[in-house]
Amino acid sequence: MKYKCVIVGAGPAGMNAALYLKRAGIEVIVIEKDAPGGEMLKTSDIENYLGFNKIDGGELALKMSQQIKSLGVDIVKDEVIKVSKQDKFEIETKKDVYLADYVIVATGRTPRKLHLLGEDELLNRGISYCAVCDGGFYRGEDVAIVGGGDSALTEALYLSDLCNKVYVLVRKDLRANEILKARIKEKDNIIVLKNVQVEKLGYEDKLSHIILSNGERLSIKGLFVAIGGEVRLDFLKDLNLECINGYIKTDDRMESSIKGLYAVGDVRFKDFYQIITAASDGAIAALSIREDV
Numbered sequence: 001m002k003y004k005c006v007i008v009g010a011g012p013a014g015m016n017a018a019l020y021l022k023r024a025g026i027e028v029i030v031i032e033k034d035a036p037g038g039e040m041l042k043t044s045d046i047e048n049y050l051g052f053n054k055i056d057g058g059e060l061a062l063k064m065s066q067q068i069k070s071l072g073v074d075i076v077k078d079e080v081i082k083v084s085k086q087d088k089f090e091i092e093t094k095k096d097v098y099l100a101d102y103v104i105v106a107t108g109r110t111p112r113k114l115h116l117l118g119e120d121e122l123l124n125r126g127i128s129y130c131a132v133c134d135g136g137f138y139r140g141e142d143v144a145i146v147g148g149g150d151s152a153l154t155e156a157l158y159l160s161d162l163c164n165k166v167y168v169l170v171r172k173d174l175r176a177n178e179i180l181k182a183r184i185k186e187k188d189n190i191i192v193l194k195n196v197q198v199e200k201l202g203y204e205d206k207l208s209h210i211i212l213s214n215g216e217r218l219s220i221k222g223l224f225v226a227i228g229g230e231v232r233l234d235f236l237k238d239l240n241l242e243c244i245n246g247y248i249k250t251d252d253r254m255e256s257s258i259k260g261l262y263a264v265g266d267v268r269f270k271d272f273y274q275i276i277t278a279a280s281d282g283a284i285a286a287l288s289i290r291e292d293v
């Protein structure tokens with residue numbers, strides 16, 4: 001099967017790329033291994049996507065997929081297992097092989113977990129993997145954030161403007177840049193606890209406290225996990241793509257180090273990982289391809 005462009009992944013990044021390509025009259029197909037929506041499907045309340053005061057993630061995902069399907073875009077349920085390039089790109093899935101001039105990789109990332117008992121069931125009820133997304137639900141409360149890198153400290157600063165106390169829990173020491181460390185020091189309501197790990201989550205219906213490896217008990221309403229994300233790029237290994245910290249490196253047009261292969265959304269190296277930034281990446285890649293065709 002031949003297409004001008006194959007999009008891998010139907011999260012907001014892939015779906016918005018499809019919307020722009022289809023409207024530009026470019027033949028496109030989206031391949032999605034699960035249900036369209038990506039990480040949005042794991043979110044109950046989204047309060048920072050323009051146009052909606054508050055919307056359930058599943059509902060937003062459905063609206064997006066209905067919109068692109070109504071334009072005639074096919075979202076095929078299949079998993080891409082290999083992409084290679086000769087004259088054209090060859091996209092091998094579990095069921096088929098596709099040929100395309102352009103590929104947009106929109107496969108996202110999975111937040112790294114603590115692997116503690118109760119972690120999965122407490123998602124949206126005390127456990128969060130995104131302070132910018134969920135911080136507002138913990139306004140005025142005591143919370144903790146796990147992680148000592150740049151993104152953990154950026155999230156801690158964000159939370160410190162909303163929450164009462166913010167504990168930063170680090171396994172050894174802070175690894176973030178000096179500017180961030182200095183800004184953390186200036187905040188009266190951020191308390192850094194070094195050489196600790198979370199041993200246990202205390203909860204009934206919602207998170208109420210955590211037990212640390214030093215035996216300390218912290219009463220908190222929210223635990224933010226900021227220990228990085230897992231980006232799976234095994235299906236691209238034949239291409240020798242340039243990456244930064246495991247994420248695909250792109251230019252401002254979203255093109256990777258391989259001509260014709262674009263990366264959008266959470267799979268690419270960037271500063272801000274949000275639905276709206278993912279959708280924006282998708283639009284930029286599609287418009288760049290349109291210019292190139």
Ligand SMILES: Cc1cc2nc3c(=O)[nH]c(=O)nc-3n(C[C@H](O)[C@H](O)[C@H](O)COP(=O)(O)OP(=O)(O)OC[C@H]3O[C@@H](n4cnc5c(N)ncnc54)[C@H](O)[C@@H]3O)c2cc1C
Nearest residue numbers: 009011012013033038039080107108133265266273274275
């Ligand atoms: C719990 C949680 C809550 C969040 N809350 C918010 C929020 O309130 N507001 C906000 O702006 N952001 C929020 N985010 C972040 C936001 O969801 C992501 O930034 C956004 O979904 C990234 O979009 P994406 O399209 O790049 O990737 P994803 O949404 O991850 O979509 C990637 C898609 O690719 C598919 N895929 C992967 N590999 C393959 C393959 N080999 N073949 C075929 N398909 C494949 C996956 O199944 C998935 O559907 C939240 C994230 C999490 C985890």
